[in-house]
Amino acid sequence: MGLYCFSGVPSAAQMPLMLLGIPSTAWRSPMLLRGSPVLLRMSPMLTRGPQCCWGSPFSSLAVSLQAAMPVEPLICSDTATRVSSVLNRDVKQFGKKHMFDASEETCWNSDQGTCQWVILDFPRCVKISQLHIQFQGGFSSRLCTLEGCREGEELERISTLYPEDSNAMQRFQVEETVLDKLKITFENSTDFFGRIVVYHLGVLGERL
Structure with missing residues (x-):
């Protein structure tokens, strides 16, 4: 199905939209439905001429909204x-749970060493698309x-990210991937001893 943008006086191909009660503003710009941007898509049959527009019942008009x-x-x-590790093994003060408690006062603090990492095993299959980290x-x-990877499979590389050395929340778009397990490896710490401190970690996408 093709995407059509309308402007000016309605043509024969646009008349069915008038008869369906779709406002004329929809001929000129994408429509908004309940606050979400949607695009009006029409069947190519509406571009074949007046005989298709007037000779076909409304039930045959393929008008769909895609959000x-x-x-x-x-x-x-x-x-x-x-x-990978916790500073001085003090999980109460520096443990992994603090990456997800939405507090600005707590964090996961790794011990020293190269290539610190976090592994997430989701309870169901997901499709990831964004990573947020502070x-x-x-x-x-x-x-x-x-x-x-999916359950029972080997890990495969998805994306390589290059964060800034900053206190600010950083948001990354990653390649959409369906998986059950996600591993995030921190390969180049800005700390001389290789320690990593994370206040917030978020993975966004779709539950399948």
């Missing part, structure tokens, strides 16, 4: 999380590698 699918947070209480400046990673 962008919203993303949602995928990490939940049932998501199993593992990390480091502590001076303890961030200049290179992050994302790997994922």
Whole structure:
């Protein structure tokens, strides 16, 4: 089905829209439906001439609305999380749970060493599309590698990210991938001893 943009006086191909009660503003720009951007798509039959427009019943007019699918947070209480290390093994103060508690005062703080990582095992299959992460400046990673797989399969590389050494929340669009397990590896810490500090970690996409 093709996408058509209308302007000016309605043509024979546009008349069925008038008869269906679609406002003339829809001829000139994308429509808005319940706050979500949608595009009006019409069947190519409407472009063949007046005989198709007037000779076909309304039930045969293929008019559909296509809206962008919203993303949602995928990490939940049932998501199993593992990390490479915790500073001084003090999980109460610096444990992995603090990446998901939405607090600005708590964080996951790794111990020293190269290539710190986080592994997420989702309770059901998901399609990821975004990664949100907030480091502590001076303890961030200049290179992050994302790997994922379905249950029973081997990890495969999905995306390579290059975060800034900053305290700000950073948001990345990643290649859409269906998986059950996600591994995030921090390969180049800005800390001399290789420590990583993460205040917030979010994975967004679609639950399948």
